[in-house]
Amino acid sequence: LTLVLDTPGAILLAGAALLWSAAGAYAASLMARDAGRQRFAVWWLLTLTGSLGLFVVGDVVNFYLLFTLASLAAYGLIIHEQSPPAYRAGVIYVALALAAEALLLIALVMLAAGHPDANPPIRSVVAALSASPMRDGIIALFILGFALKMGLVPLHVWLPLAHPAAPTPASAVLSGVVVKAGVIGLIRFLPFADGATFWGAVLIGIGLVTAYYGVLVGVTQRRAKTILAYSTVSQMGLLSVLLGVGLAPADPTAADLTAYYAVHHTLVKGALFLGLGILAKTGGRRLLLLLLLIAVLALSLGGM
Secondary structure, X not given: OOEOOOHHHHHHHHHHHHHHHHHHHHHHHHOOOOOOHHHHHHHHHHHHHHHHHHOOEOEHHHHHHHHXXXXXXXXXXXXXXXXXXXXXXXXXXXXXXHHHXXXXXXXXXXXXXOOOOOOOEHHHHHHOHHHOOOHHHHHHHHHHHHHHHHOOOOOOOOHHHHHHHOOHXXXXXXXXXXXXXXXXXXXXXXXXXXXXXXXXXXXXXXXXXXXXXXXXXXXXXXXXXXXXXXHHHHHHHHHHHHHHHXXXXXXXXXXXXXXXXXXXXXXXXXXXXXXXXXXXXXOOOOHHHHHHHHHHHHHHHHHO
């Protein structure tokens, strides 16, 4: 196991740890009388381990293992309510999660095939990616695999199903942190130092479509958590654009800028989900205050 704490990882780790702490405090109160609280706690801690570990892991094998842990453990959070919508969302989510892991496994094997170490550092294999004869295929597999986790169109279908089905604290971390597994994956494995003009343009194109699609569909929804889910889809599109803008001209600083925007989304979207949960529990007593808070946070996110 190799651990690396660079600037993008540190930024994302700090925001994720803060949101997990706040959502954990909320979950402790919400689940105090829930019959399935012990089961929920197990899935919660497994997802937490995988999500936070991804921001600091520095070798290929353990990145894949932590990615798999975060992806599969989140299934237990999505189906916690054990309702038909929750099971439907869980089945779609886990099917797409397994597809993403299959794509990433192929890409990682191709990437590490020529390295003398059985478990090479990520930096070493990415540095040699541009010289690989399989370069374009590897990058395409990485973009597909991580796009599934981020929820880029048309691979976004699990997001608006999973977030409304999961308990509120789980929705907060799924939307605020778990989708960032795809973001840190693209930051780690795309060759920003050498550039890739075509694939940068692909990320920009997919990101623009996703950003506008998330807004246009989100405003037609009635359930607040579904609206926030489509908002996350839109924001992941903007992150894809940022990554593409950095990848095309070989600008490594794009990784830091993307991480900064991503942590802003983590904190704002987490606060919005938790605020909705508080609103549901308190009824109308704090309606005005919470609506004002949500409006300020939404405007802040849009202003980025």
